[in-house]
Amino acid sequence: MADLPLVVLTNRTFPETRAMFEGRAHVVANDGIEPWPRARLLEEVRKASGLMAFMTEQIDAEFLEACPELRIIGAALKGYDNIDVEAARQRGVMVTIVPDLLTEPTAELAIGLAIALGRRVLEGDALVRGGDFAGWRPRLYGRGLHGSTVGILGFGKVGQVIARQLEGFGCRILASDLSPVAAVATSVEFATPEHLLEVSDFVFLALPLADATVGMIGASELARMKPGAFLINPARGSLVDESAVADALEAGRLGGYAADVFAFEDWARDDRPLRIDQRLSQPGARTVLTPHIGSATVSARRMIEAAAARSIVQGLAGEIPDGLVTPLEQLGKTC
Structure with missing residues (x-):
């Protein structure tokens, strides 16, 4: 074991994920539910050759400077804005991602x-649990997907799968993207972002976090949306101005907001908020909020971890790892 490279797994993983390193690496793993504090993480990774990273880590130039033995970061992620890929490239550290396995469950x-959100499920659940439910009454009328116009902002893989899954719901589907998108085998109509916001009953965000997309749904965009429309964000919290969303909900302009992601999670943003706007989580806020569980199915997480582990094993063995973000020839030193 002493001659094997050290690999650190920063968050709890399945036993079979750790087993993939048997005979190939010595593994140090965080078995708790909470991420290690940065000081503890640096202490563990300082002599590591491989690192399996999740979205809880902020891997910047300072981090990489403190870990001179690091050769590969296998990110159990699709979006990797929490990793400074350029700083890694300059230090000859390979970075891999898992591009496809999060798409379907998200x-x-x-x-x-x-x-x-549209069918007011949380309100109905609270009513039944509250002890006052005496049977059907003419209340909690909501909005279904059938017969609605659904807009998808961002038509990459996640946006396309949302469209495909929606085809059986009998809704009109509009899509818009920041760049031209090849035709797909769905009954999707392409529209400008402005028109999409104006006519859609449900708006899904399916864009990556980048300079061009931070805060792209703010007060002016919310004002453009069809009155009473619903906004759904499974992508990145910082795509929206959460305070503007809370304002629009309070004003009755926005019908509801559902999110699986929040701006405070976007570690790469120095100006990110420290917490969710409390108005979004207060009783009666017309919101549905989930704790970043887009890929949290047992089968998906097993495959994601296995793919990240496989890329680390490949990289440490001198092979070109799957999911490599930066081509080997562009790395700053020989790996």
């Missing part, structure tokens, strides 16, 4: 959030 949850 799209599925997004549709579930839309149904829960």
